[in-house]
Amino acid sequence: MNSEDANNTAKLYPDLLAVGGLAVGLEQALVEVGALLHVRTLDELLDPKQRKVIKGFPAYAYVERHERSSQVYxxxxxxxxxxxxWQRGVTLANGATPELKKFAKSLHCWIVELVTTRELAAEFPFVKPEDSAEAFESSSEVDYTWNWYEDWIPRAHPELISFFEVAKHTHQVTVHGLVIRDGLGCDRK
Known part of the structure; x- marks a missing residue:
């Protein structure tokens, strides 16, 4: 981190510098909103050699419980x-706010209260769900994806229209000798 970046960080985040960084500040904000969650840093995920390589990397923190998680910069x-x-490895929403405590409250709602992205965005206007979030949460992501391809293929790859039509109507695709049927299972061909 160069001296100009350090000065900006000191001006923009004096509260975080006073407590020891983003992870500590976020953990304190989570306690204030009633969420006892462990905040991890990038350093915890790396070995000592990797830590040296990323010296000066932007501040980062990560919170995870069961199938849900969030990362913040x-x-x-x-x-x-x-x-x-995130939920089960899929990004469902993102956001930005200048207020750490508001983010902490939204994080508590997401990870502890297990609200949907629609509920999260309704309570926190700075949260923006992904277009596919509602389909994922209602377990209709396969239909959503087929519909997305149906719209996208004619515009982006018209040469694939006939292939798509066959795949759509048979509800299966063969990949490397496996027949995949609408997520219902795989059979060897």
């Missing part, structure tokens, strides 16, 4: 917490 030019919300 800080903005460099203005005070902003930039984050996303």
């Amino acid at each position: 800080i903005g460099a030019e203005r005070r902003m917490f930039l984050f996303d919300f």
Whole structure:
């Protein structure tokens, strides 16, 4: 981190510097909103050699419980917490707010209260669900994806229209000798 970046960080995040960084500040904010969640840092995920390589890496924190998680970064030019919300390895929403406590409350709702992305966005206007989030949460992501391809293929790859039509009507695709049927299972061909 160069001296200009360090000065910006000191000006934008004096509260975080006073407590020891983003992870500590977020953990304290989570306690204030009633969420006892462990905040991890990038350093915890790396070995010592990797830590040396990323010296000066932007501030980062990660929270996970069961199938849900979130990662957060800080903005460099203005005070902003930039984050996303995940479930079972899929990004379902993202957002940004200058207020750490508001992010902490949204994180509590996501990870502890297990709200949907629609409920999260209704309570926290700075949260923006992905277009596919509702389909994922209602277990209709296969239909959503077929519909997305049906719209996208004619525009992006018209040469695949006939292949898509066959796959859509048979509801199966053969990949490397496996027949995949609408997520219902696989058979060897």
